[in-house]
Amino acid sequence: MTLQPIPPARYEEGRLLALAGFADRFGMSDLSGLPLLWQRFAPQIGQVPGQHGRDSYGVCYNPDQQGGFDYLAGVEVSTAGPLPEGFSTLTLAPQHYAVFEHRGSLQGLKATFDGIFLWLAQSGEQQAYAALFERYPAAFDPADPEAVMEIWVPLQRK
Incomplete structure (x- = not known):
């Protein structure tokens, strides 16, 4: 299989x-805990105090030089009210993004990310030191071969 760059949708x-959601620390060498984090969080969607909308977000932030990063599986909240025990909060500042679409089940997500980072290396764009996030529409089904979600890559402004 030849890796192809994936240009942004917009x-x-x-x-x-x-x-607000559940967060944990991961390393690029072992991402097996990500689906488990989502399995723990998914029943909370629609029940989070102050939740705004039905989309969910997977956010990669606080990267280190060894390939580690924090990841939050969460939803948008409009109020800073009290949250149940075990919840974490994260606020993303306004940022310039390249937005990419991933189509199909999550089994192919790594190939999409590989194509995005190949595009980034060839595009002349520079990734900003800010959170990268996945946006999952309310009706997203991770097993649906026709499912569509977005990956928002922060870019440095030129």
Whole structure:
């Protein structure tokens, strides 16, 4: 299989985004805990105090030089009210993004990310030191071969 760059679907100016959900630390060498984090969080969707909308977000932030990063599986919240025990919050500042679409089940997500980072290396764009996130529409089904979700890659402004 030859890796192909994936051009962005569009560019967006992101807005302030307040999120609440479950978070944990991962390393690129072992991402097996990500599905488990989502399995723990999924029953909370629609029940989070102050939840705004039905989309969910997977956010990669606080990367280190060894390939480690924090990941939050969460939803947007409009209020900073009390949250149940075990919840984490994260606020994303407005940022310039390249937005990519992933089509199909999550089994192919790694190939999409590989194509995005190949595009980034060839595009002349520079990734900003800011959170990268996945946006899952309310009706997203991770097993659906026709499912569509978005990956928002922060870019440095030129």
